[in-house]
Amino acid sequence: MTLADQPPAAALVFQTLLAHGPLTRAEAGRRTGLSPGAVTKVATPLLADGWITELGRPTVERANGRPATLIAVRAERARFIGVKVTADELIGVLVDLTAQPLAARRARLGSRDVGTVVLAIARLVTQLRKAAGFERAGQEGGGQAGGGDGDGRHGDLQHEGGRHEDDVHSIGVTISGDVDGHTGTVQYSPFLNWRRVPLAQLVETATGTPTVIENDVRALTVAEQWFGAGVGLSSFALVTVGAGIGCGLSIGGRVVSGAHGVSGEVGHLPVGGTDRICTCGNTGCVEAVASTHAITEQARQATGDDELTMDQAVRLAHxxxxxxxAVFARAGHTLGLAMASVANLIGPERIIISGEGVASYDLFADQIRQTFADHAFGAAADCDLVVRPLPFEEWARGGAAIAAQRVFAPSK
Structure with a gap:
């Protein structure tokens, strides 16, 4: 039995335990709005199927002073792999059901050809399985049949149509661009120059493991919502600064994906003030001024040095x-406008600023905050701006979180 087979109340209890557990049944009821009887009813099959467990150490209920048993998500019940695809590298992590990393690997990409990337993902998945000590029998990256190690080990832990508990439940692949997670299709990824690529199906065929895909920034937003700087917030935004400018939005506890798989594209807000052409083909986009590539190009123009790198530009600015x-100041002003637009539109409690570009954040931090304060409307200016450098392993972890989320919320 999967969590998708359970009633909505069971998924609600499970998600609450995932985010806030371990909890007593009474506390789980208070947090979900369910009665103690309802919590007990939905918890019983979850316990029987191994999704949650009783910890066996009683705690004292505040309301009545009586001992009560804690229940918690059983972390080893399922494992997931997350892979972030960049223009020249794959970053992969294998995590348990609570998204705790068990193994991590990186692999260089020699080509951006779809077939080459899919094969590289399959090899990385095999490496992660080996690192975790439960590689399944079968060919490396060659359409392995789903379920089990093939050697009879842990046969008593078999679940869900033959899949062993010590195997990978599913894979989540994240990639920049216009990604339709519902159909598993990369509609357009400018950095890879991919259009209409059925990536989920290709990876699933190559690995023999159920696969979902998602825009990398939205996946990172899910990760921040589950176990990062967005935990417990009713609404927040994640703005990423790097080769592109991305934005993930969490409103009312749900990460917004958009009706057509497009949402939060602040990098393509037309802020004007420039005739620079964006990767999308338009002019005046935030990304055309504030991405690391755009900053490097503008610094080259400013210095007359056509070979100047981003690192050298940072050193010159320092x-x-x-x-x-002045180039960094313009980038900061443009980012400040973008963040003020986000604050004015959705009124988030917090905007988290991340991405590889935040390594040079000190060069435009003051300008971002000044422009944000000047253009955020009213109380929107009280929005908390938090800088949070995150390695790409955390982005990959977001892919694993997306895969895990589909277990108990497959319609999202």
Whole structure:
């Protein structure tokens, strides 16, 4: 039995335990709005099927002073793999049901060809399985049949149509661009130059493991909602600064995916003030001014050095070069406008700023905050801005979180 077979109340209790557990049944009821009897009713099959467990150490209920048993998600019940795809590298993690990392690996991409990338993902999945000590029998990256190690071990832990508890339940692949998670299709990824690629099906065929895909920023937003800086917030936004400018939105506890798989594209907000052409083909986009590529190009123009790198531009700015510092100031102003637009539109409690570009955040932090304060409307200016550098392993972990989320919320 899967969590998808359970009633909505069971999924609600499970998600509550995942985010806030271990809890007593009474506390789970208070947090979900369910009666103690309802919590007990939905918890019984979850306990029987091994999704949750009783910890066996009683705690004292505050309301009545009587001992009560804690229930918690059984972390080893399912494992997931998350893979982040960049233009030149794969980053993979294997996690348990509570998204705790068990193994991590990276692999360089020699080509952006779809077939080459899919094969590289399959090899990375095999490496992660080996690192965790439960690689299944079968060919590496060659359409392995689903379920079990094939050697008879842990036969008593078999679940869900032959899948063993010590195997990978599913894979979540994240990629930048226009990604339709519902159909499993990369509609357009500018950095890979992919259009209408059925990536979920290709990876599933290559690995023999159920696969979902998602936009990388939305996946990272799910990760922040579950176990990062968004835990417990009713609404927040995640703005990522790097090769592109992305934004994930969590409103009312749900990450917004958009009717057509497109949402939060603040990198393509037309802020004007520039004739620079964006990767999308339009002019005046935030990304055309504030992405790391755009900053590098503008710094080259400002210095007359066509070979200048981003790292060199950062060093020049730190050394006080006025022309290069002006480039970072323009980027900060543009990002401040984008964040003010997000605050004005959805009124989040917090905007988390992340991505590889935050390594140079100190160069435009003041300008971002000043522009944000100038353009956020009324109380929207009280929105908390938090800088949170995150390695790509955390982005991959977001892919694993997406895969795990589909177990108990497959319609999301």
């Amino acid at each position: 050394a006080g070069d006025p022309a290069v510092r």
